[in-house]
Amino acid sequence: MLKQSNAPKKIQSRMGSILAVIPLSPNQWTVLSLIAAIVAAIMIGLGNLVPGLALFALAGALDMVDGAVARARGEVTDLGGFIDGVSDRFVEALFLFSFMFYPLPTIFIDPKIWLASLIFLGTCMPSFIRAYADHKKVITHEEALALGGFFERSERIILIVLGLVFGLVWGMQFFIAYIIAASVFSLVTIIQRLAAIMYPKSPGIPPSRT
Numbered sequence: 001m002l003k004q005s006n007a008p009k010k011i012q013s014r015m016g017s018i019l020a021v022i023p024l025s026p027n028q029w030t031v032l033s034l035i036a037a038i039v040a041a042i043m044i045g046l047g048n049l050v051p052g053l054a055l056f057a058l059a060g061a062l063d064m065v066d067g068a069v070a071r072a073r074g075e076v077t078d079l080g081g082f083i084d085g086v087s088d089r090f091v092e093a094l095f096l097f098s099f100m101f102y103p104l105p106t107i108f109i110d111p112k113i114w115l116a117s118l119i120f121l122g123t124c125m126p127s128f129i130r131a132y133a134d135h136k137k138v139i140t141h142e143e144a145l146a147l148g149g150f151f152e153r154s155e156r157i158i159l160i161v162l163g164l165v166f167g168l169v170w171g172m173q174f175f176i177a178y179i180i181a182a183s184v185f186s187l188v189t190i191i192q193r194l195a196a197i198m199y200p201k202s203p204g205i206p207p208s209r210t
Contacts, residue, residue, distance in 0.1 A: 026070035026080050030087045033062035037091040045101035052098065053164070059091050085127075092123045092157070096179075105173045107180065114179045122156050122186035129193045139197055147196055149189030156182050 024032075040055030066084055070076045096115045104111040126149065134144035163178020 022069075024069075026066045026073075026075055027083055029062055029066035029069060030080075030084050033059045033066065034087050034090060036062060037094045041094040041098035044098035047102065049102065056091075056095055063088060063091060088153070089123055089127065092153075093119050095160075096123070099175075104176055105171070107173060107176045111176050111179075114176055114183060117183045118156075118160075118179050118186065121183050121190060125190050126152065126186065126193060129190065129197070133197050139200070143200070147193050149192040151182075151185035151189045156186065159185070 036055050036059035040052045040059060042052075043055060044052035063084075066080075067076075070080055096119050100112045100115055107114070130144050130147050133139050133147075134141055139147075159178055159182045163175045163182075166178070167173070167175030
């Protein structure tokens with residue numbers, strides 16, 4: 001839903017115009033983002049939370065750069081979009097996976113289970129449902145692109161970041177609580193997408209490209 005906003009696109013456009021002069025291709029920017037995320041995950045796993053989070057923030061910034069530079073240079077390609085999308089999922093999964101090696105409080109069950117559930121229900125399944133429905137020709141490609149939901153990647157990232165901020169300030173139990181909430185909301189989005197595929201006339205699901 002948040003991806004429909006024009007404000008982030010304007011910021012990315014300005015970034016792309018400024019950074020387009022650097023002799024790096026859009027795909028190289030993507031690789032840099034992935035490398036930063038891998039190093040960040042290792043650092044958090046080793047207990048170095050603050051530098052790890054700083055590197056993940058850098059990975060997120062670099063992730064915005066690749067597409068912006070591609071648009072600024074007129075180098076947008078389907079392959080580049082594919083690589084960027086795959087990298088996005090790797091970065092998000094690495095972030096969540098890294099906390100499986102960091103001491104976190106238990107809420108009902110082991111926090112690793114909550115983290116794994118969000119990787120599955122949030123990072124993987126919504127995109128898989130869209131891609132597989134398109135692959136099996138259950139819906140048209142245009143209908144696949146129009147599949148949405150009230151809690152997609154932008155909302156998921158914002159909720160995770162908010163949970164982490166509250167966790168760092170008041171205790172990591174807030175972080176786990178937000179992870180639980182994100183898992184539940186992601187499940188609702190999965191149900192929305194399945195309903196839109198199985199019952200094409202289902203109302204109330206806004207278009208998205210997540």
